[in-house]
Amino acid sequence: xxxxxxxxxxxxxxxxxxxxxxxxxxxxxxxxxxxxxxxxxxxxxxxxxxxxxxxxxxxxxxxxxxxxxxxxxxxxxxxxxxxxxxxxxxxxxxxxxxxxxxxxxxxxxxxxxxxxxxxxxxxxxxxxxxxxxxxxxxxxxxxxxxxxxxxxxxxxxxxxxxxxxxxxxxxxxxxxxxxxxxxxxxxxxxxxxxxxxxxxxxxxxxx
Amino acid sequence: xxxxxxxxxxxxxxxxxxxxxxxxxxxxxxxxxxxxxxxxxxxxxxxxxxxxxxxxxxxxxxxxxxxxxxxxxxxxxxxxxxxxxxxxxxxxxxxxxxxxxxxxxxxxxxxxxxxxxxxxxxxxxxxxxxxxxxxxxxxxxxxxxxxxxxxxxxxxxxxxxxxxxxxxxxxxxxxxxxxxxxxxxxxxxxxxxxxxxxxxxxxxxxx
Numbered sequence: 001x002x003x004x005x006x007x008x009x010x011x012x013x014x015x016x017x018x019x020x021x022x023x024x025x026x027x028x029x030x031x032x033x034x035x036x037x038x039x040x041x042x043x044x045x046x047x048x049x050x051x052x053x054x055x056x057x058x059x060x061x062x063x064x065x066x067x068x069x070x071x072x073x074x075x076x077x078x079x080x081x082x083x084x085x086x087x088x089x090x091x092x093x094x095x096x097x098x099x100x101x102x103x104x105x106x107x108x109x110x111x112x113x114x115x116x117x118x119x120x121x122x123x124x125x126x127x128x129x130x131x132x133x134x135x136x137x138x139x140x141x142x143x144x145x146x147x148x149x150x151x152x153x154x155x156x157x158x159x160x161x162x163x164x165x166x167x168x169x170x171x172x173x174x175x176x177x178x179x180x181x182x183x184x185x186x187x188x189x190x191x192x193x194x195x196x197x198x199x200x201x202x203x204x205x206x207x
Numbered sequence: 208x209x210x211x212x213x214x215x216x217x218x219x220x221x222x223x224x225x226x227x228x229x230x231x232x233x234x235x236x237x238x239x240x241x242x243x244x245x246x247x248x249x250x251x252x253x254x255x256x257x258x259x260x261x262x263x264x265x266x267x268x269x270x271x272x273x274x275x276x277x278x279x280x281x282x283x284x285x286x287x288x289x290x291x292x293x294x295x296x297x298x299x300x301x302x303x304x305x306x307x308x309x310x311x312x313x314x315x316x317x318x319x320x321x322x323x324x325x326x327x328x329x330x331x332x333x334x335x336x337x338x339x340x341x342x343x344x345x346x347x348x349x350x351x352x353x354x355x356x357x358x359x360x361x362x363x364x365x366x367x368x369x370x371x372x373x374x375x376x377x378x379x380x381x382x383x384x385x386x387x388x389x390x391x392x393x394x395x396x397x398x399x400x401x402x403x404x405x406x407x408x409x410x411x412x413x414x
Contacts, residue, residue: 168289
């Protein structure tokens with residue numbers, strides 16, 4: 001079943017579900033489906049249970065942190081230049097706000113096919129980082145959603161046991177975020193060079 | 208002290224002479240019981256060292272004790288994460304004197320390939336005193352055996368009295384070390400000044 005077929009199957013089975021195809025231009029051509037928060041549980045249950053797909057195995061859940069980025073588009077605009085109408089190319093710059101993304105890779109052990117890739121996006125990177133948890137559908141997602149919560153800060157609503165898994169309780173911040181600042185824990189290295197050498201000179205001057 | 212030549216002569220006549228110190232150290236160095244304790248891939252090499260091909264039993268160290276109360280040696284075999292470090296120090300504190308530490312592999316001695324990471328301790332020697340460091344990733348069983356023999360030599364050379372007597376015979380020296388606590392971004396304290404004075408950093412940067 002192609003990704004377009006999966007999309008139309010979902011849309012006909014669950015009315016109102018927004019399913020957007022995110023194309024993958026690389027040779028692997030593993031296209032994915034972007035789902036909306038409201039219908040994701042219904043869609044996931046459908047994908048797991050429908051007899052043609054039977055995606056019974058969630059092999060991998062991963063997180064991506066997208067920073068706000070500038071998108072530039074070239075637009076041809078008609079302008080009056082010295083009284084003569086000319087077509088001029090203008091560059092329009094728009095800022096795409098940042099968000100956190102979670103990617104689910106689904107396979108079917110029964111039908112021996114896959115992967116079908118689902119994506120979910122949060123509204124932003126600060127306050128609205130809630131996503132519905134798919135652990136009730138695929139139990140395999142439990143630890144991986146905990147890891148994403150720990151390292152990216154996505155809050156999964158409906159997760160049975162959402163705690164940090166790699167870092168300790170009381171740790172502040174999420175280390176896999178792109179703007180994460182590491183603790184300033186410079187230490188001696190046997191062969192310092194570049195900024196490490198610079199830093200070690202400063203350190204030794206301080207003592 | 209008995210003359211070495213006289214000692215040899217006496218042994219030829221069937222008379223065995225020794226000192227309490229020699230007997231004491233001989234007994235200790237041939238019954239170094241390690242703690243059953245592995246952290247990462249180095250532990251696999253440690254396990255291999257105890258098996259038939261490398262046979263750590265030749266050195267009297269085959270009895271891995273599951274309790275720190277019965278162990279003499281802690282082999283820190285593998286990556287010490289910041290989350291794991293307090294437990295490692297606590298296990299060390301629970302071992303009775305005399306106790307020794309072998310830091311096995313690049314991670315245990317310096318953080319290794321994860322030195323720049325946010326959750327890996329840059330060497331266990333900043334919280335507990337390490338007797339033998341083994342480089343390697345992971346070190347081969349021969350390297351661990353060599354570390355054992357180095358430790359045995361060290362034990363053999365210890366004096367029961369005098370200013371240079373080992374820590375377990377000197378009441379003034381501590382046998383327990385501060386267990387670091389989880390902070391907001393890093394462990395508190397970041398190192399124990401009693402065992403980690405960073406002696407080389409000044410020499411390298413000023414030279």
